[in-house]
Amino acid sequence: MSDYILEVRNLIKDFPGVRALNNVNFKVKKGEIHCLVGENGAGKSTLMNVISGVYPIGSYEGDVLLHGSKTRYRSVKESEKDRLAIIHQELALSPYLSIFENIFLGHIKTKTGIIKWDKLIMDSRPYLERVGLRENPETIVSKIGVGKQQLVEIARALSKNTEVLILDEPTSSLNDDESDALLDLILDLKKEGITCIMISHKLNEIMKIADTITILRDGQSICTYDKHTDEVNEDIIIQGMVGRDMTHRYPPKTAQVEGKVMEVKDWSVYHPEYPDKKVVDRANFHVNKGEILAFCGPMGAGRTELMMSLFGKAYGSSCEGTLTIEGREQTFHTPMDAIAAGLGYVSEDRKDLGLILIQDVKTNISNSSLGKLSRWGVVDQQKEIGEAEKFKKALNIKTPNIYQTVRNLSGGNQQKVVLSRCLLAEPSIFIVDEPTRGIDVGAKYEIYTILNDLAAQGKSVIMISSELPEALGMADRFYVMNEGMIKGELKRGEATQERIMQIALKS
Ligand SMILES: Nc1ncnc2c1ncn2[C@@H]1O[C@H](COP(=O)(O)OP(=O)(O)OP(=O)(O)O)[C@@H](O)[C@H]1O
Ligand SMILES: [Mg+2]
Numbered sequence: 001m002s003d004y005i006l007e008v009r010n011l012i013k014d015f016p017g018v019r020a021l022n023n024v025n026f027k028v029k030k031g032e033i034h035c036l037v038g039e040n041g042a043g044k045s046t047l048m049n050v051i052s053g054v055y056p057i058g059s060y061e062g063d064v065l066l067h068g069s070k071t072r073y074r075s076v077k078e079s080e081k082d083r084l085a086i087i088h089q090e091l092a093l094s095p096y097l098s099i100f101e102n103i104f105l106g107h108i109k110t111k112t113g114i115i116k117w118d119k120l121i122m123d124s125r126p127y128l129e130r131v132g133l134r135e136n137p138e139t140i141v142s143k144i145g146v147g148k149q150q151l152v153e154i155a156r157a158l159s160k161n162t163e164v165l166i167l168d169e170p171t172s173s174l175n176d177d178e179s180d181a182l183l184d185l186i187l188d189l190k191k192e193g194i195t196c197i198m199i200s201h202k203l204n205e206i207m208k209i210a211d212t213i214t215i216l217r218d219g220q221s222i223c224t225y226d227k228h229t230d231e232v233n234e235d236i237i238i239q240g241m242v243g244r245d246m247t248h249r250y251p252p253k254t255a256q257v258e259g260k261v262m263e264v265k266d267w268s269v270y271h272p273e274y275p276d277k278k279v280v281d282r283a284n285f286h287v288n289k290g291e292i293l294a295f296c297g298p299m300g301a302g303r304t305e306l307m308m309s310l311f312g313k314a315y316g317s318s319c320e321g322t323l324t325i326e327g328r329e330q331t332f333h334t335p336m337d338a339i340a341a342g343l344g345y346v347s348e349d350r351k352d353l354g355l356i357l358i359q360d361v362k363t364n365i366s367n368s369s370l371g372k373l374s375r376w377g378v379v380d381q382q383k384e385i386g387e388a389e390k391f392k393k394a395l396n397i398k399t400p401n402i403y404q405t406v407r408n409l410s411g412g413n414q415q416k417v418v419l420s421r422c423l424l425a426e427p428s429i430f431i432v433d434e435p436t437r438g439i440d441v442g443a444k445y446e447i448y449t450i451l452n453d454l455a456a457q458g459k460s461v462i463m464i465s466s467e468l469p470e471a472l473g474m475a476d477r478f479y480v481m482n483e484g485m486i487k488g489e490l491k492r493g494e495a496t497q498e499r500i501m502q503i504a505l506k507s
Helices: 044-051 076-081 099-104 117-131 146-159 176-191 203-209 234-242 303-310 335-340 350-354 361-366 381-394 411-424 441-456 468-474 497-505
Strands: 004-015 018-029 033-038 061-066 084-087 164-168 195-199 212-217 220-226 260-270 278-288 292-296 319-325 328-330 343-346 429-433 460-464 477-482 485-491
Touching: 004 044, 004 195, 018 033, 018 044, 018 195, 018 212, 033 044, 033 176, 033 203, 033 234, 044 084, 044 164, 044 195, 076 084, 084 146, 099 117, 099 146, 117 146, 146 176, 176 195, 176 203, 203 234, 212 234, 220 234, 234 441, 260 303, 278 303, 278 460, 278 477, 278 485, 292 303, 292 441, 292 468, 303 343, 303 429, 303 460, 335 343, 343 411, 361 381, 361 411, 381 411, 411 429, 411 441, 429 441, 441 460, 441 468, 468 497, 477 497, 485 497
Parallel strands: 018 220, 033 195, 033 212, 084 164, 164 195, 292 460, 292 477, 343 429, 429 460
Antiparallel strands: 004 018, 004 061, 212 220, 260 278, 260 319, 319 328, 477 485
């Protein structure tokens, strides 16, 4: 018997105009945690989709072997029978069903054909306990946060007696505590003998849990490190991923910070469903020209709600307080009003708020700036194409052409399309909410450079980031939020991870 539970040999997978996988070899030992890394569009998700039967036999060349025998999956259902489970980059639960229904959906065992709901609820409990999810199994999935939904997906996989668990960027939408809990769970599953393959852009997580690390670049398997025997660290991984040395993770700053452009006074926001509940409580802050301003604090601190409410009441049942831009008090009723006044917003959730997945790259980039691209009410198509091409090049969006449907782009490249759209509208105050979520280290640098350039042109950037090192590497000034309140302000030089945490936690 081979040592490897799973083996991929000479895999080639083509999409129209793109060779996503070009002769990939990949071997996973039984019981290990194997991390897969690579730039956006390197082919990580595609490789996992081939292994798990999302792409059926016949749609690729090469072999996938499980326990030494070639697989011939025509669907995910077939790989599940072989005790393989995949949890996708974008979660795939049925939002309107309950937790226990999601766990057993599609594999309910009945002898008589009659489903015993009470028994299913009972049966779901041990799985929920195993993943550490303390929720009523009858709770509707859309009512629980992404972190908990992730646990439901794992509970579902365990209920199918999974032996090989594939997780595609499982922590990209989780906060630090949730991520730690998930990584601990993966380590526990390893103790029980479950083999895990995890894709992640977060190198610290990889260094924490991996036994083995494989790097993909441009659809090719570059190398595999055994973390217990080979010399490997974050820098070595980055170099393997981007194919060059990256000595700096943040570009140098050149912008001059000048006077105030925006001022917010006593801004409060009320919950959209519970109008008595304050989500943001009397926030006071200002933004300077040429400045990158970071809003730090734990997830749920109210940062997104504050910014979205300022952006034309995109959040909240009602808001109080004043917003002044360039000395003029503003009342926005819709996000379009905010855009017209020079604000831009890149949302944190690209699937829900950002993109029209069935449309192409070009349309997604241009659709907030049609006024600018039109003459006498007609869109100048050459101009529209020109702009889309410009952003494809500037942000290095990996796609065969600008007519590709956005759904077919890798996760990180979709994020770059969202950024392009906002940049095309040329906002003077650019609000970016988790701008580098799911983005690889090389492309992060490109995005940081763009944000710095905006500041150097005298524009302002407000950045919400849950990655403190990123905020510290980029921002000139920091506001720390928690529990809906701005708890303190720090300048570059004063701010450290510890200071920010201290301020966030002070009562
Ligand atoms: N269904 C599809 N149709 C056409 N092209 C596709 C499709 N799925 C993926 N691709 C292309 O294949 C390449 C690899 O994509 P994949 O999603 O595997 O990347 P990834 O390594 O997971 O990246 P990320 O880190 O951004 O998630 C990309 O160039 C992508 O645009
Ligand atoms: Mg991916």
